[in-house]
Every structure is written in structure tokens, then in C-alpha cells.
Amino acid sequence: MNARLLLVHGLCVLFIIFDRTAAHLTSSERSSGSQEEDEYDRRKEEDEYYTYLSVCKNETGINLYAVYQRECDFDNQVALGRFRNAVNETGWGVFEVETSSNYDDAIQAYAAGLAEGILTKQLIYYHFRNTIEDMCKGYRVYCNKLYAYLAKNLKWIEQTVRMKPKEDLYWKQVNLSFAQVTGIWHGYSKKSPKWYKPVINFDITPIYMIQLYGDLFDLAKFFDKQPDPGDAADSGHCSGFAKLAPGNKDLFFSHVAMSGYNTMNRVLKVYKFGYDRKDAPGYTLSFSGYPAGISSADDFVLTSAGLAALETTFAIYNKTLYTDTFIKPIGQLHCWIRSSIANTLAGDAKTWSKIFSRYNSGTYNNQWVIVDFKTFEPGKETPPKDLLWVLEQVPGYVLARDMTWFIKKYSYFPSYNIPYFTVISEMSGFAEQAKKNDWYKWGSCPRAKIFDRDHVKVTDIEQLQKLMSWDTTDIVANHYGQPVDWKFGPVETDWETDVKANLK
Structure with missing residues (x-):
């Protein structure tokens, strides 16, 4: 399996494609001598472009320390991370981390976060300044309400984590998510200490606020942030597309995330945890993301399941x-953590939908499209069920259905910021808005018509790029760490970025 990425210059447009059938030369097809030469050349090139960091256990086995090298001095490597900051070259940073199964899951999660916090510290600083730092400027009443709500929610989460049995995989993942966030915070905020104590905190920190970036859209509405940031007309910020090629020769999966220039400090990430693969089918996650964010937030995610x-x-x-x-602080989990847990624990699209539906916070209300590539065989008939599920959320209600029939009948499924299900359209208010004009009506808005007209042209990745890309913007927001104008053209890269670590 293979995925490619295209970044259209000058606009915060993320265009990612997942191609089911792409193949690569395997190691068994090479001679051993050639393989050794390739490995030497690969490591030499990686050393030139990547910064490596190992997170190691100290001799007492209590604390961790970090060293800028591929391996620890002793047989005590918990995590290996690597990072390439190519934001001013390609528009992207690339961060990858792998953890060792020899250590407790919570230690692994903290160590993975620690590596990310240290290696991507500069991008985190820029991203925080661009997106979170000024959110309370002129909105003190709103922020007082928000922080009181968040404090209650975090207290409930911590109490529930401590109360749940260790066998509860869902709440175990909640705990691991906060371990990872704590690790990022310690790696980012601490100035090169000798030791890092692997703890799990449930605190409001800048790193925690970055996780909430998507959820804050609805929390601003809930707490009546004035002036309402959503008063301006909004055509939506994303497009998604799943497409069967003619003859079922391929299955494409693409996403475009459009947002302000201040959100353009982007990072491609790979998390590879040493968790029990039966408990966590999604032990490896590849996604487009943002500095310090452990969920995609675009969202576009590929899992090892x-x-x-x-x-x-x-x-x-x-x-x-x-x-x-x-929307209340007790009994709910925000979207960022529910999506992360679903990505890790789900082995199929139906299970993903069930897991994500739990503890609905009513924030970051989305239409989700989940495709299970295990059920698709190129050139074979489309499976009758469980290839493609669609989930939609509003405050107080989540609806998910198997929509394999749709892509089987029409050969594609589009997503463009308008709910598909009638009940969600009515509950959200889209049905009422649609009485004004077709802009708010599923199947009738401009992007719906574009997809309906042009999806037949998509027979390969190149045609999909033409359909999904767009190139126009005005730069009006903070953009610390970014040039005023990027001169580079489209970027294409294979999404095969496993850290080839030798963790013992």
C-alpha cells in the first residue's frame, strides 16, 4: 500500500491520496550486496536530512534521558524519534517515532511524546503563537468560562481513569493519550534536564490547548464568544473523496484541508507503538498533523489495521x-481523543464508528468517512458491506451507517462539510438553511456538483490531483516561522516512512 502527498504552493491546502495497489520492490528481489549498499546509502542520506533522538531508561529504571543519536549507550532504548524540518523547502516537517514493546505502555507513550516535544520544539513554539496564544485577547469572559469547563472535564477524566480497571482498553488508551501529551509538554518546556520523570498529568497546558484546536470551534459557540467568530459566511474547510477506479482496479482516498495561513506549520507524522497488537490493531498511525497534536485534526489518518x-x-x-x-464537562470526551482512541483500537470501519461514538462531547462536529482497505481486492467485485462507513455527529447525537452500497452503486463518495443523513441535517439546522438556497443542501452545493460532474475523470492519481487541488489565497494571519511567500511547487512523496529502528 502506498500514499502520496501533494501540497499546492501558496495556499494551506493539504492534498493526500491513498492508493491501494501501488507496489514497491521488496528486499527479497535484491541481491544481498546491493541491499547492503542501499542500506549504507540510505542511512547516509537520512543522517544528512534527519535529526535522530533516542529516549533511554537510566540505570535505576525510574527516569528517562534523551540523547541525539540513533541508539542508547546501553540496552535501554524506550523510543527512537527522527525529525526533518523542511517547512521552508516543502511546506512540511516530518516526525516519526517508534517505541519498544519491552516497556510498559504508559512509559512508551510518554517517551514518544518526549521525543516529539524535544525534536519539534521550534515548530510547536511557532504553531502555538500562530493559533492559540492570542485566543483570549479581548475575550476574557469567554476564556474564564472555557477554562473552568476544561478544568472540570480534566478532573472527571483523571478520576475515571483511576477508577476504571486496567483491563478496560478504552480508558487505558485515554490514559496513554495523556501520557503522550505530558511527554510532549515536558520535552517542549524543560530546558535539557538530566532526567525526565515519566508521569501522567491532566493539566491545562499549551500542549493540551493545541489538542483542542478543532473542539474550540464549537466551544466558542457554546460559551457565546463575542463577537461570534462564525458570523461570517463559511463555505467549509475540507473536502474528502473516496473513489473506485474503473473495473475496481484501484481505490483512491483523498482529503483536502483548507485553512488560514496561520495554521500552515504542518507536520507529517508516524507513530509506531510497541503495544499489544491484538489489543491495539492501530499500533501504527500515519497522518497529516500539526506541531504537538497527537490527532490529525485535518483529519486524514492511515492505520496499521x-x-x-x-x-x-x-x-x-x-x-x-x-x-x-x-455539552457538559462531566461524562464527555473531546473529539481529538476519541478519534485517536478509535484509530488505535479499531480493527474495522464498523468498530471504529462504535468506539468514536462513545462519550460524544458535541464539539468538532464532523462527517467522518472510514474505509477498510482489507475488504477491497483490486480487480474483484466490491464487497457487499463494511468497505465504507460514514459517521456524523451533532451535540447529543451520533449516527453511523455502512455506506458501502453507495460507493458500489455510484463508484465514489464525496464529503464537503454538509451532512448526508437527513436526521443530522435536520438536527444541525442545515435542512432549514437549505430552504434559502442549495448552498447548504447535500448533493446540490457547488462542490457536490463538481464531484458529480468530474469523478468519472478520475482513473489515476494524476487525475485525482487535478480534481482535488486549488490554488488561491490571501495571507492575512500570523505566520511565525513561515516565509511571506513560498516559491516551491507541488511536493510528492511516498508515505512509507517507518522508522527502521533496532529496538531491543
């Missing part, structure tokens, strides 16, 4: 849903 997930966000026009009946 053979799943691909994307989402496009839709607005909530029905303001009666923004009440404490549906």
Missing part, C-alpha cells in the same frame, strides 16, 4: 444544541 479515516466539519446552525444538556 488497514483503515483510512477522514472528516469534513460542518457548522451547527441549530443554536438549541449549544446547551449544557448536550
Whole structure:
């Protein structure tokens, strides 16, 4: 399996394609001498472009330390991370981390976060300044309400984690998510200490606020942030597309994330954890993301379970849903952590939908499209079920259905910030908005018509690029760490970025 990425210059457009049938030369097809030469050349090139960092256990086995090298001095490597900051060359940083199964899962999660916090510290600083730092400037009343709500929510999460049995895989992943976030915070904020103590904190930190970036869209509405940042007309910020090639020769999966220039510090990430693969089928996650974020937030994710997930966000026009009946600090988990848990624990699209639906926070309300590539065989008939699931969320309600029939009948499924399901359209207020014009109507808005007209042209990745890309923008937001104008053209890269670590 293979994925490619295209970045259209000058616009914060993320265009990612997953190609089911692409093949690569395997090691068995090479001579041993050639293989050794290739390995030497590869490591030499990687050393030139990547910075490596090992997270190691100290001799007492209590604390961790970090060294800028591929291996630890002793047989005590917990995690190996590598990072390439090519933001000013390609628009992207690349971060990868692999952890050892010889250590407790919580230690692995913390160590993975620690490596990310240290290696991507500069990008985290820029991203925080661009997106989070000024969020309370002029909005003190809103932020007082927000932080009180978040503090209650975090207290409930911590209490629930401690109360749940260790066998509860869902809440174990909640705990591991906060271990990873804590590790990022320690790696980012501490100034090269001798030791790092692997703990798990449930605190409001800049790193935690970065996780909430998508959820803050709806929390601003819920807490009546004035002036309302959503008053301006909004055509939506994402497009998603799943497409069967003629004769079922291929299955394409693509996503475009459009946002402000201030969000353009981007990082391609690979997390490869040494978790029990039966408990965590998605032990490896590849995704487009942002500095310090452990979920994609675009979203575009590939998992080791053979799943691909994307989402496009839709607005909530029905303001009666923004009440404490549906959004509350107790008994709910925000979207960022629910999506991360679903990506890790789910082995199929139906299970992904069930896991994500739990503890609905009513924030970052999206249409999710989940494809299970294990069920697809190139050139064979489309499976009757469980190839493609669609999930939609509003405050207080989540609906998920097997939509394999749709892609089987029409050969594609589009996603463009408008709910598909009638009940979600009515609950969210889209049905009422659609009475004004077709802009808010699934199947009738401009992007729906473009997809319907042009999907037949998509027979290969090149045609898909033409359909999904767009090139126009005005730079009006903070952009620390970024040039005023990027001169580079489209970037293509194979998404085969496993860290080839020798962890013992």
C-alpha cells in the first residue's frame, strides 16, 4: 500500500491520496550486496536530512534521558524519534517515532511524546503563537468560562481513569493519550534536564490547548464568544473523496484541508507503538498533523489495521444544541481523543464508528468517512458491506451507517462539510438553511456538483490531483516561522516512512 502527498504552493491546502495497489520492490528481489549498499546509502542520506533522538531508561529504571543519536549507550532504548524540518523547502516537517514493546505502555507513550516535544520544539513554539496564544485577547469572559469547563472535564477524566480497571482498553488508551501529551509538554518546556520523570498529568497546558484546536470551534459557540467568530459566511474547510477506479482496479482516498495561513506549520507524522497488537490493531498511525497534536485534526489518518479515516466539519446552525444538556464537562470526551482512541483500537470501519461514538462531547462536529482497505481486492467485485462507513455527529447525537452500497452503486463518495443523513441535517439546522438556497443542501452545493460532474475523470492519481487541488489565497494571519511567500511547487512523496529502528 502506498500514499502520496501533494501540497499546492501558496495556499494551506493539504492534498493526500491513498492508493491501494501501488507496489514497491521488496528486499527479497535484491541481491544481498546491493541491499547492503542501499542500506549504507540510505542511512547516509537520512543522517544528512534527519535529526535522530533516542529516549533511554537510566540505570535505576525510574527516569528517562534523551540523547541525539540513533541508539542508547546501553540496552535501554524506550523510543527512537527522527525529525526533518523542511517547512521552508516543502511546506512540511516530518516526525516519526517508534517505541519498544519491552516497556510498559504508559512509559512508551510518554517517551514518544518526549521525543516529539524535544525534536519539534521550534515548530510547536511557532504553531502555538500562530493559533492559540492570542485566543483570549479581548475575550476574557469567554476564556474564564472555557477554562473552568476544561478544568472540570480534566478532573472527571483523571478520576475515571483511576477508577476504571486496567483491563478496560478504552480508558487505558485515554490514559496513554495523556501520557503522550505530558511527554510532549515536558520535552517542549524543560530546558535539557538530566532526567525526565515519566508521569501522567491532566493539566491545562499549551500542549493540551493545541489538542483542542478543532473542539474550540464549537466551544466558542457554546460559551457565546463575542463577537461570534462564525458570523461570517463559511463555505467549509475540507473536502474528502473516496473513489473506485474503473473495473475496481484501484481505490483512491483523498482529503483536502483548507485553512488560514496561520495554521500552515504542518507536520507529517508516524507513530509506531510497541503495544499489544491484538489489543491495539492501530499500533501504527500515519497522518497529516500539526506541531504537538497527537490527532490529525485535518483529519486524514492511515492505520496499521488497514483503515483510512477522514472528516469534513460542518457548522451547527441549530443554536438549541449549544446547551449544557448536550455539552457538559462531566461524562464527555473531546473529539481529538476519541478519534485517536478509535484509530488505535479499531480493527474495522464498523468498530471504529462504535468506539468514536462513545462519550460524544458535541464539539468538532464532523462527517467522518472510514474505509477498510482489507475488504477491497483490486480487480474483484466490491464487497457487499463494511468497505465504507460514514459517521456524523451533532451535540447529543451520533449516527453511523455502512455506506458501502453507495460507493458500489455510484463508484465514489464525496464529503464537503454538509451532512448526508437527513436526521443530522435536520438536527444541525442545515435542512432549514437549505430552504434559502442549495448552498447548504447535500448533493446540490457547488462542490457536490463538481464531484458529480468530474469523478468519472478520475482513473489515476494524476487525475485525482487535478480534481482535488486549488490554488488561491490571501495571507492575512500570523505566520511565525513561515516565509511571506513560498516559491516551491507541488511536493510528492511516498508515505512509507517507518522508522527502521533496532529496538531491543
